[in-house]
Amino acid sequence: MIKLMLVDDHAILRDGLRNLLEIEEDIQVVGEAVSGEDAIGNIGECNPDVVLMDINMPRMNGVEVTGILKKLYPEIKILVLTMHNHDEYFLAAIREGADGYLLKDAPFDQVIDAIRSVARGESVIHPSMTKKLLNLHQQKKQEENENALTEREKEVLQCLVEGLSNKEIADKLFISDKTVKIHVSKIFKKLNVKSRSQVVIYAVQHQLVNFPE
Structure with missing residues (x-):
């Protein structure tokens, strides 16, 4: 049985989710929270396996709450369910330790599958966000290539x-001499770095060169 906690400040949405989830034989809603503070204060008593987390909440958003809960209860899985498909929310939630990220326009069957997946220790990302993650990875790889030193x-x-x-x-x-100056720059x-001493320290710390004998 997967013990689930709902965290959302909209009562209608919580009620709708709870009613649908009650049909599932392997999922039990053990707690609800209307705010981030409420979730942090009551999660110990509810002891859920999975938290279904909204992002847009007053005072403390779901990303902040995710970070706090992951530090306090790293074993609990957090599945973000939100209307926000913005890069900054998605990336921030992943950085804070969210195990999954779904948009509220996802079919309910997909939400159920995602709950079961994160409970098993798997990661779940909404299809539209997967492309964003791949684009970010490619952008980071390109930046790394651009910043890589040439052989010269x-x-x-x-x-x-x-x-x-x-x-x-x-x-x-x-x-x-002019070419040397260009390479150094x-x-x-x-x-x-901004000086020769800084570049030497950086090179030694990151093992970019052979140590002179």
């Missing part, structure tokens, strides 16, 4: 760690 920049970085001046780097790598930008 790695060589220049190695020289910086060894304490060589721009002139010495130019002589060692058989390039001009790009390295600073990619690693988000």
Whole structure:
């Protein structure tokens, strides 16, 4: 039996969900909350397996409540059910530990399946949000590629760690002083540092270079 807690400030929606859920033999509604504070205060007594969480609530939204509950009760699964399909809500909820994210326009059968899935330890994401997650992953991967050092920049970085001046780097790598300056500027930008000492510390901490003997 899956013990479920409903967290939503709309009584009509809670009543409708509860009436539909009561038909399911393997799901039992053990508690309801009209606000985030109410959910945090009563969840220990209800001891649910799954929390069906709304986002748009007064004073404390569902994303904040999700983060707090996950810290207090990490074993409890939280399935967000909301009308918000905005990236910021979705990503924030996932970052706070939500186990699933569904939109309220989802068919009820899909909601039931999602409750059972998160109860089993699986993750559930509304189909329209899956595309957002993939786009975010691709964007992050592209940014990482753009910030990755080229082979020549790695060589220049190695020289910086060894304490060589721009002139010495130019002589060692058989390039001009101007080219060295361009490489150093790009390295600073990619690693988000502003000085040679900072770039050396960053390179050593992140093991980007070989240590000079």
